Amino acid sequence: MADKSLNRTELVAAVAAASGQSQAAVNSTLDALFSTVAEEVGKGTKITIPGWLSFERTHRAARAGRNPSTGEAIQIAAGYGVKVSAGSKLKAAAK
Template sequence: MNKTELIDAMAADAGITKAAAKKSLESFLGNVESSLKKGDRVSLVGFGSWSVSKRNAREGRNPSTGKTIQIAAKNVVKFKAGADLGKAVN
């Protein structure tokens, strides 16, 4: 399912226009993004939680040349599925 299909499904389920569903989805995504940028954790009980983790700098290899390269440190977003979501897909 892509973003457009999700908007269509949200509109149908909630009985709202696609424009309203798109605005709601973009608001949700924007709020999750801003919370993660601040270093906060976002948790939806039963569905899952997003958090930011720091990945340290490390050495890697260029697969085509085999040459050693330095990979910079960065922040990565992690998602952990909740119990209800885990049960739903199994």
């Protein structure tokens, strides 16, 4: 696993330094990006940033499961999840 991590504050500071924008401007841009991604994925729209990332809503069928504390069989309702895939540029950067 990665030895380092970058939290949101550190990411905002790094992007602000690299772009010459204020941290407030970068922070509001990230808020708008995440809000838009969440809204569109919630509608079922696939979002693709070629070479970097793609976000897609996936459907999970209803299934049988077990309550881990009692061992009782339960029915898990159908629902949705989100699939995030790395693009070629991001994969190449990770090598």
